[in-house]
Structure formats: C-alpha cells, structure tokens
Amino acid sequence: xxxxxxxxxxxxxxxxxxxxxxxxxxxxxxxxEHYLDGPIEGLPAHAGEMAVEKHMRRLSKQNLAAAxxxxxxxxxxxxxxxPATVDHIIQRGEFLTAYTPYQPEIAQGTLQMLFEFQxxxxxxxxxxxxxxxxxxxxxxxxxxxxxxxxxxxxxRILMSGGVHPHYVSVAQTMARFTPGxxxxxxxxxxxxxxxxxxxxxxxxxTSCVVVQYPDIxxxxxxxxxIADAAHEKGALLIVVNTEPVALGALEAPGNxxxxxxxxxxxxxxxxxxxxxxxxxxxxxxxxxxxxxxxxRLCGETVDADGKRGFVLTLSTREQHIRRxxxxxxxxxxxxxxxxxxxxxxxxxxxxxxxxxAAENHRLACRAADRLAQVPGVKxxxxxxFNEFTLMLDTETRPLVRDLATKGxxxxxxxxxxxxxxxxxxxxxxVTVTETNTDDDIEALATALEQAIGAxxxx
Amino acid sequence: MxxxxxxxxxxxxxxxxxxxxxxxxxxxxxxxxxxxxxxxELGTPDTCGVDLPEPDTDAPNRLGKFARKQPMDLPxxxxxxxxxxxxxxxxQNYAIDLGLFPLGxxxxxxxxxxxxxxxxxxxxxxxxxxxxxxxxxxxxxVIDELSHWLIELTGMSAVAMSPKAGAHGELCGILCIRAALxxxxxxxxxxxxxxxxxxxxxxxxxxxxxxxxxxxxGKDGRVDLAAxxxxxxxxxxxxxxxxxxxxxxxxxxxxxxxxxxxxAGGLVYCDGANFNAIMGRVRPGDLGVDAMHINxxxxxxxxxxxxxxxxxxxxxxxxxxxxAPLPFVTKDAGTGEIHLVEEENVGxxxxxxxxxxxxxxxxxxxxxxxxxxILSHGADGLRQASGDAVLNxxxxxxxxxxxxxxxxxxAGHCMHEALFSDxxxxxxxxxxDLAKGLIDEGFHPMTMYFPLVVHGAMLVExxxxxxxxxxxxFATAMRSLAxxxxxxxxxxxxxxxxxxxxxxxxxxxxxxxxxxxxxxEGE
Numbered sequence: 001x002x003x004x005x006x007x008x009x010x011x012x013x014x015x016x017x018x019x020x021x022x023x024x025x026x027x028x029x030x031x032x033e034h035y036l037d038g039p040i041e042g043l044p045a046h047a048g049e050m051a052v053e054k055h056m057r058r059l060s061k062q063n064l065a066a067a068x069x070x071x072x073x074x075x076x077x078x079x080x081x082x083p084a085t086v087d088h089i090i091q092r093g094e095f096l097t098a099y100t101p102y103q104p105e106i107a108q109g110t111l112q113m114l115f116e117f118q119x120x121x122x123x124x125x126x127x128x129x130x131x132x133x134x135x136x137x138x139x140x141x142x143x144x145x146x147x148x149x150x151x152x153x154x155x156r157i158l159m160s161g162g163v164h165p166h167y168v169s170v171a172q173t174m175a176r177f178t179p180g181x182x183x184x185x186x187x188x189x190x191x192x193x194x195x196x197x198x199x200x201x202x203x204x205x206t207s208c209v210v211v212q213y214p215d216i217x218x219x220x221x222x223x224x225x226i227a228d229a230a231h232e233k234g235a236l237l238i239v240v241n242t243e244p245v246a247l248g249a250l251e252a253p254g255n256x257x258x259x260x261x262x263x264x265x266x267x268x269x270x271x272x273x274x275x276x277x278x279x280x281x282x283x284x285x286x287x288x289x290x291x292x293x294x295x296r297l298c299g300e301t302v303d304a305d306g307k308r309g310f311v312l313t314l315s316t317r318e319q320h321i322r323r324x325x326x327x328x329x330x331x332x333x334x335x336x337x338x339x340x341x342x343x344x345x346x347x348x349x350x351x352x353x354x355x356x357a358a359e360n361h362r363l364a365c366r367a368a369d370r371l372a373q374v375p376g377v378k379x380x381x382x383x384x385f386n387e388f389t390l391m392l393d394t395e396t397r398p399l400v401r402d403l404a405t406k407g408x409x410x411x412x413x414x415x416x417x418x419x420x421x422x423x424x425x426x427x428x429x430v431t432v433t434e435t436n437t438d439d440d441i442e443a444l445a446t447a448l449e450q451a452i453g454a455x456x457x458x
Numbered sequence: 459m460x461x462x463x464x465x466x467x468x469x470x471x472x473x474x475x476x477x478x479x480x481x482x483x484x485x486x487x488x489x490x491x492x493x494x495x496x497x498x499e500l501g502t503p504d505t506c507g508v509d510l511p512e513p514d515t516d517a518p519n520r521l522g523k524f525a526r527k528q529p530m531d532l533p534x535x536x537x538x539x540x541x542x543x544x545x546x547x548x549x550q551n552y553a554i555d556l557g558l559f560p561l562g563x564x565x566x567x568x569x570x571x572x573x574x575x576x577x578x579x580x581x582x583x584x585x586x587x588x589x590x591x592x593x594x595x596x597x598x599x600v601i602d603e604l605s606h607w608l609i610e611l612t613g614m615s616a617v618a619m620s621p622k623a624g625a626h627g628e629l630c631g632i633l634c635i636r637a638a639l640x641x642x643x644x645x646x647x648x649x650x651x652x653x654x655x656x657x658x659x660x661x662x663x664x665x666x667x668x669x670x671x672x673x674x675x676g677k678d679g680r681v682d683l684a685a686x687x688x689x690x691x692x693x694x695x696x697x698x699x700x701x702x703x704x705x706x707x708x709x710x711x712x713x714x715x716x717x718x719x720x721x722a723g724g725l726v727y728c729d730g731a732n733f734n735a736i737m738g739r740v741r742p743g744d745l746g747v748d749a750m751h752i753n754x755x756x757x758x759x760x761x762x763x764x765x766x767x768x769x770x771x772x773x774x775x776x777x778x779x780x781x782a783p784l785p786f787v788t789k790d791a792g793t794g795e796i797h798l799v800e801e802e803n804v805g806x807x808x809x810x811x812x813x814x815x816x817x818x819x820x821x822x823x824x825x826x827x828x829x830x831x832i833l834s835h836g837a838d839g840l841r842q843a844s845g846d847a848v849l850n851x852x853x854x855x856x857x858x859x860x861x862x863x864x865x866x867x868x869a870g871h872c873m874h875e876a877l878f879s880d881x882x883x884x885x886x887x888x889x890x891d892l893a894k895g896l897i898d899e900g901f902h903p904m905t906m907y908f909p910l911v912v913h914g915a916m917l918v919e920x921x922x923x924x925x926x927x928x929x930x931x932f933a934t935a936m937r938s939l940a941x942x943x944x945x946x947x948x949x950x951x952x953x954x955x956x957x958x959x960x961x962x963x964x965x966x967x968x969x970x971x972x973x974x975x976x977x978x979e980g981e
Contacts, residue, residue, distance in 0.1 A: 060581025093555030173813030275818025336763025349534015
C-alpha cells in the first residue's frame with residue numbers, strides 16, 4: 001500500500017520492542033466477540049492510482065460541468081473566474097498540510113495570512129473586526145443570530161423573505177433547540193424587496209432583523225432605512241451577503257447601519273464544488289462586541305525578541321477553554337478557503353474588485369435587457385447587481401430540466417428554492433457573471449424563446 | 459493607532475537592534491528565512507494582478523441609489539508580487555509535508571495528492587449545487603458510494619453527510635438524539651460527558667440546549683462504569699463518549715455503557731475523532747453506538763488546510779436514522795437509482811428529519827478526496843492503516859516510557875496515541891517548554907495539556923504514514939528533551955531559538971486586541 005511506509009521487517013522489529021506477538025495483539029482491549037479478524041467482507045481491496053483515478057473520472061463525467069454549458073446559476077453559489085495563481089498557492093504543502101496555527105512560532109505563514117484576511121473582510125464589509133472565517137454563509141448567519149441574542153437578551157428573530165431559503169431553514173432548525181423563535185414570510189417576487197413590510201414588524205421584543213443584500217431574488221434593500229428602524233427599537237441589524245463581488249459595486253453594509261455582517265465568501269477564490277467547502281465571512285461594526293463574537297480570531301502581538309508576530313487570540317470565548325460556556329461549539333474555520341479568498345482578493349485589490357463588479361453588472365444588465373425581449377418573459381427587478389428574477393407564464397422547473405439537456409443551465413427555478421408554490425413556481429433566478437459571453441446570453445434567450453414557443457404551440 | 463507596528467520588526471531595521479543574531483543583516487532576512495511585510499504595506503489600491511476591462515463609469519446601471527461611494531482601501535498586488543508574498547509566508551509554516559506532526563487526537567496523516575487531482579476534475583469542481591438532478595448524477599454517486607463505505611466500516615444504518623466539520627457533526631448527532639426523544643414525547647435535560655472529553659463535546663451539548671454533567675474517569679483512564687450507571691435516570695438524554703478515548707485507550711466497557719444507557723432510556727453519542735485507531739477492526743455499531751461523527755480530515759486524509767475546511771459526516775443507528783438532517787441521498791434497492799431528498803420531497807417518506815444544518819449538500823470537495831483515499835486503500839489497506847497507526851504509537855510509548863512518565867503505560871497497549879505526563883520535570887520547566895524544544899529539533903509539538911485528567915499531558919499521535927526511521931529520530935529528540943526538562947535546562951524555557959519567531963506574547967494579544975491592520979498615524 002503506497003501510503004504506508006512500514007515494511008514487514010520494520011513491523012517485526014517494532015513488535016519485538018513492544019513485546020507483542022502481532023499487530024492484532026495490540027488490540028487486546030477490544031472484546032474478542034467484537035474484534036474483526038480480517039478485512040470487512042463485501043468491500044473492494046486496495047487499488048493503484050490509475051484504477052482509482054479512472055473510477056473517479058467515470059463518476060465525474062456523469063455530471064454536467066458548468067464550463068460545458070451556457071451557465072446562469074447562482075442563488076448563493078457563484079461561478080467566477082479564479083486566477084491560476086490561487087490554486088497554485090493553496091496547493092503549496094506548507095499551507096495545504098498545516099494544522100490550525102496553535103504553535104505560532106512555526107505557523108506565522110497561516111497566521112499572517114489570516115490577519116490579512118480578517119482585514120480584507122472587515123474593509124469589504126465596512127466592519128471594524130472580522131473573524132478568521134466560519135463553515136459557510138448559512139452557518140455564519142445562524143451564529144450571528146445567536147450573537148445578537150447574547151447582546152440584546154431578546155429572542156424574537158425577524159428574517160426577511162429576501163434571505164436565502166437554505167439560510168432560513170438552518171436558522172429555523174437551530175432555533176427549535178434554543179429559546180429563539182424565527183419569524184419569516186416567504187418572499188413575494190415584486191420589483192422591490194418590500195423594506196416597509198419588515199420594518200413594520202420590528203418591535204421591542206425583536207432581537208435582530210436579518211436582511212439579505214442583494215436579496216435572494218436579486219433586489220437591493222435599503223439597509224440604512226431598516227437599520228434606523230431596528231435601532232430605534234433596540235434591535236440589531238444583521239446583513240447577509242451571498243455574493244461578495246457585489247460589494248465592489250454596492251456600498252458596504254457596515255457603512256449603512258449594519259451591526260453584524262455575515263456572508264458566503266465562495267465567490268472570491270473558491271470554485272463551485274457542488275456546494276462545499278465554502279467559507280463563512282463574519283464581521284462586526286462595533287468593536288466593543290468582539291468578546292461576544294464566535295469563531296477564531298487572529299491578532300497582532302510581538303515575540304520575545306520584540307518582532308511583530310501573530311497569534312490566535314481571545315480564545316477564552318472558545319470551546320477548548322470554556323467548554324459548555326463557550327460562545328459557540330465551533331472548533332474550526334475554513335482556513336484553506338480563506339487563503340483562496342485572500343489570494344484572489346490580493347490579486348484584485350480595490351481597483352480589480354471594482355472592475356470585476358462593473359463587468360458583472362454590465363453583462364447582467366445586457367442579459368436582462370435581452371431576456372426582457374423574449375415574449376412571455378418579464379424581468380421583475382427594479383434593482384439588481386448580477387442576478388435577477390424572471391417571471392414566466394409557466395412553471396420553470398421542468399423548463400430548467402429541459403434546457404439542461406440542450407446545454408443551457410438557465411438558472412435556479414424559484415420552485416426549487418421555494419417548493420410551496422403560490423406563483424413562485426413560475427419564477428426563474430438568472431445569474432450573470434464575467435464568465436458569461438454574449439453568445440451564452442443569446443443561447444439562453446433563444447432557448448427560452450423556443451421553449452416558451454413550444455409550450456404555447458402545445 | 460497601531461502601536462505594535464512601531465515596536466515590532468520593520469523592514470530596514472537591523473536584526474542586531476532586536477537582539478537576536480550574532481551576524482546582523484540590514485534587511486532582517488537570514489538567507490532562506492525571509493521576513494515578509496503585510497499586503498497593506500506592500501500593495502496599493504491601484505495595483506491589480508488580474509486583467510479586467512476598464513469600467514465605463516457613465517454606463518447606465520440598475521444599482522438604484524446603493525452604488526458604493528466610500529473607498530474600500532483594499533490593496534492589490536501584481537501577480538509576481540502575489541506569488542512571492544504567499545510563497546514567503548508559506549515558508550514560515552510547519553506542515554505534514556515537512557515532517558512529523560504528532561498532534562494527539564488530530565490524526566495528521568499524509569494527504570495524498572491523487573485526492574487533490576480528483577477533486578479538481580471539472581465534473582466535481584465546476585458543478586453548481588442547485589443544478590437539475592439529472593446533471594449531477596455523478597455527485598450523488600460519490601455521496602452514495604462514500605456513504606456505503608462509512609456505513610460498512612462503522613456497522614451503522616445510515617449516514618448524514620452534510621455536517622461541515624467534526625463539531626458540526628457532533629451537533630448533528632446530538633440534535634438527532636434530541637429529535638428522537640422529542641418524537642417519543644420524552645423531554646430529557648441532561649447530557650453526560652466524561653471529564654476527559656474534547657471541549658467540543660460539552661460545548662455542543664450546551665449549544666443544543668442541554669445541561670452538561672461530567673462523569674469521572676476511573677484510575678485506569680477509562681469511564682467509571684459504576685459512576686455512570688449511578689447517574690443514569692429519566693432525566694438523562696444521553697452520553698457523549700470518545701472511543702478510543704483521549705487517554706489513547708480503548709473503552710473496554712463500551713458495550714456495557716451503551717446497554718446501561720439504553721436501558722435507562724437514553725442514547726449514545728460516540729466522538730469519532732479517534733476512529734483512525736479502530737477502522738476496519740471494530741465497528742461502533744456493534745458496541746451499541748447510536749451516532750458518531752467521522753472527521754474526514756483526520757481519518758480519511760483530507761487536508762487540514764491550516765485550520766479547515768473539515769468535514770464531519772455522522773453515522774446513525776436504526777433508532778436515529780429517521781431524524782437525519784436534510785439533504786440526503788437514498789438508493790432504490792431495486793433499480794439502484796439514487797435520489798436526492800430535500801425540503802420539497804421530504805414530507806411523506808421521511809417525516810422525522812430534524813431540518814437543515816447548512817446550505818446545499820455539505821463538503822463535496824472533501825467527499826471526493828475521502829472516497830479517493832478509501833478506494834486507494836480498500837478494505838485491506840484501511841485495516842492495515844489502523845494497525846500501523848496503533849503499532850507506531852505503541853512503539854513510541856515503549857521507546858520513551860523509561861524517560862517520560864506514561865500514566866497508563868503499565869495498563870497495557872495504547873491505541874493510536876501515546877500519553878505522557880510532566881512528572882519528574884524540574885521545577886520551572888513545563889510541558890510547554892519541552893514542546894517548544896521540539897520545534898527547535900524540527901518537529902511539530904504534540905498535543906499539550908490535554909486530556910485535562912493528566913498533569914502536564916503530552917498526547918503523541920504519530921499516525922500510520924510515518925516510517926520507523928522518522929519515529930526513531932523523534933524518539934531520540936524526545937529523550938534528549940526529557941533529560942533537559944528533568945535537569946531544568948534553562949535554555950529550554952526560552953525555546954524555540956531557531957524558529958521564524960521566538961515565543962509570542964499571547965497575553966498582550968488578548969489584553970489589547972489588534973485584529974485588523976490600521977495604517978500607522980502620519981502615513
């Protein structure tokens with residue numbers, strides 16, 4: 001077996017030193033009736049690189065890769081071009097095969113990177129402090145809700161209909177096991193996100209208002225207005241962002257009154273990967289709240305020689321110190337994805353991020369204008385960044401399936417996101433990024449025209 | 459105001475000024491050991507390492523009144539500068555690729571590069587989680603195939619694949635237990651956790667709304683069965699047991715523990731962090747376990763990546779399988795067809811699911827890597843791996859137990875990790891000092907001060923991917939360090955002396971937190 005260095009001669013010598021007759025004898029604490037004498041039956045034996053690669057390649061070919069289609073899916077996972085440099089850096093063994101940097105003297109590479117990452121996220125979000133990342137956007141969102149409950153000592157959680165339904169679902173699941181209760185109404189696919197509706201529901205019991213920016217239907221809510229209303233009642237505003245590239249074009253939530261800004265960082269540096277691993281971003285605007293923050297934090301300090309260095313800090317919030325009194329049970333961040341994000345963000349810089357956002361928005365506007373010309377298609381949004389909602393006269397789930405067979409991944413049907421129907425089943429969320437060409441947009445428009453035409457004819 | 463930028467090393471400051479070198483250089487560099495500034499000190503907001511079209515600022519937009527007005531102050535670097543920056547940073551890290559990483563309970567084994575190659579196949583890397591199901595048959599196939607292996611290896615009924623990491627998996631398992639108890643109208647309040655448990659166990663139980671009570675360990679380092687039985691009752695929802703436990707010992711009474719808990723109406727959670735020791739040799743399902751998470755980043759070699767991403771699928775007994783979180787895949791026994799179960803189709807067939815723990819499907823990029831690893835080993839190779847892991851740990855235990863105190867060394871063989879204490883160290887010399895001394899010898903330190911039940915604990919887990927030659931060199935270094943610790947060698951108390959940094963001032967970092975870079979005043 002190519003990953004096992006010991007030879008039988010080694011094993012014999014080592015057993016002799018231990019004073020055991022065999023490896024099996026080392027397991028003599030395992031009751032005999034439960035010890036397996038040989039390999040589990042019915043499972044295959046070891047295989048060489050070529051055979052394994054062939055098997056996995058065969059499985060991979062059963063998926064339709066985004067690059068092989070005209071691709072318009074988004075809804076919380078976005079396809080962007082990732083520079084070749086990013087994958088090279090994250091495959092360096094010193095990053096890839098390192099552990100959590102608990103020994104800072106020999107982990108300054110990871111630690112300095114995390115310090116830079118935290119600063120990049122804080123600036124992107126308009127926050128004061130960001131943590132070293134979390135599992136993903138949906139779990140970061142729940143952690144923000146829990147943090148708000150600790151700060152306000154209230155348990156009413158108002159989630160806007162514009163929040164990603166998976167994020168809502170995570171919060172609803174978790175809230176069942178806590179004193180918190182989630183209030184949430186499904187979104188109405190209007191031109192605007194209905195900020196006044198959520199504002200009207202904020203009361204003195206409200207712990208936090210959770211708003212997505214841009215929202216799940218691509219619309220841009222007025223954060224400052226919602227923040228002012230929330231703060232008037234003593235509630236906190238949590239802003240969720242699933243598309244960080246948007247913040248190259250839109251004002252940062254932290255500059256618009258958000259107290260906690262969380263989101264999914266996958267768009268920058270991390271590929272689609274069928275949904276994971278991704279990375280949760282988490283920032284706060286009031287530095288006084290830092291000790292209520294979940295997750296790892298990297299801080300600056302000095303070493304015994306007075307040189308600048310970095311360490312994981314404020315760990316008295318965390319489970320390995322506080323055990324059952326910790327702010328969260330979280331024991332990891334998404335380190336390698338944070339590295340990918342940070343490298344990509346460093347390559348972009350402010351200039352590049354603004355240009356990338358502008359290119360996304362330019363193509364999305366072009367696509368929206370083109371698709372609006374398709375008979376039977378209505379573009380719903382007044383505002384959007386790089387994704388918007390189409391409303392058709394027909395259910396979009398079968399349409400999306402059908403177009404996939406023609407090499408067009410047309411977007412995410414609202415029927416998939418919101419199975420309850422109520423008109424949403426005719427909605428289609430279309431996402432356009434810098435990876436899309438004019439030909440892709442034309443392919444989508446043509447495919448929709450043909451499908452809708454065929455539907456009408458039938 | 460970022461005061462530490464002033465007190466720390468800065469470019470152009472001779473190292474002599476910081477007092478740590480006999481041969482000062484003006485750059486602060488020492489040949490291949492290169493100091494590296496922060497991107498905020500290197501880059502500018504106008505530098506860019508990606509070629510993009512120049513934005514047309516006059517173009518009509520659909521951003522409403524929300525266009526960004528305030529600057530981000532995010533620096534950029536060109537591509538060559540970026541590559542150099544991160545390459546320099548990488549060289550300040552220790553890694554498995556560089557040497558032994560004997561962190562107990564962390565299973566730092568070799569990360570095969572075939573895993574990385576497979577995960578990057580376009581059919582896995584470039585697939586959207588919400589594509590129509592007909593276009594992701596291969597992804598569901600990977601989940602199904604990996605699930606099958608995990609179920610067979612553990613002797614359980616089902617597996618929840620979506621948890622994002624070990625602690626997330628623990629939460630999944632505890633929530634399954636809570637959902638199962640609630641389904642039978644049995645609101646129990648307490649979860650029992652041995653005092654030797656990982657900190658995540660009590661934190662998880664508390665996060666899930668339970669009161670946590672500790673149960674003591676017996677003199678032999680194992681759960682005190684009598685004490686546990688005495689505490690069981692109608693208020694106890696379950697226990698969280700780590701097996702093999704954090705003292706590196708197999709819980710011989712595991713089946714009796716499970717039976718007692720079940721008899722009292724509770725359920726059994728097993729922390730699977732140490733599954734690498736028993737993979738292919740004992741099946742937790744045969745020991746009465748109801749739920750156990752598996753750290754794919756430990757046992758199944760997916761990279762730790764400097765602190766994540768992890769992946770923590772949870773295997774479930776028949777009693778808990780109906781409560782598994784969404785989404786999951788099912789396989790039609792007749793046709794072999796694989797189905798994806800999500801919110802929309804969960805209703806009739808799986809009414810008990812406790813809900814969703816994360817967006818999308820879990821850590822697919824880790825599933826492909828773990829399956830690649832498992833197929834490479836096969837059932838025979840996995841069994842050999844656990845055997846070699848336990849052999850390596852026992853070899854280190856017996857190579858060191860004459861110079862270091864092994865609190866359970868007389869009790870028999872250890873599992874995949876060897877535990878030592880600081881007994882016999884000179885006053886003023888600690889486990890931490892010995893660990894920092896290991897850094898100078900070119901090794902990553904072992905897990906320290908854990909488990910809490912042993913004074914000055916040192917938990918050494920070599921894993922199966924280390925050669926005898928490496929173990930012998932490590933033992934030589936440890937023997938030397940143990941002698942120095944017992945002799946009170948003062949140079950050990952200031953180690954490391956050869957690392958990129960000397961000991962860091964962690965107290966200052968916590969007292970005056972500097973968690974983001976700020977431009978020094980006047981610049």
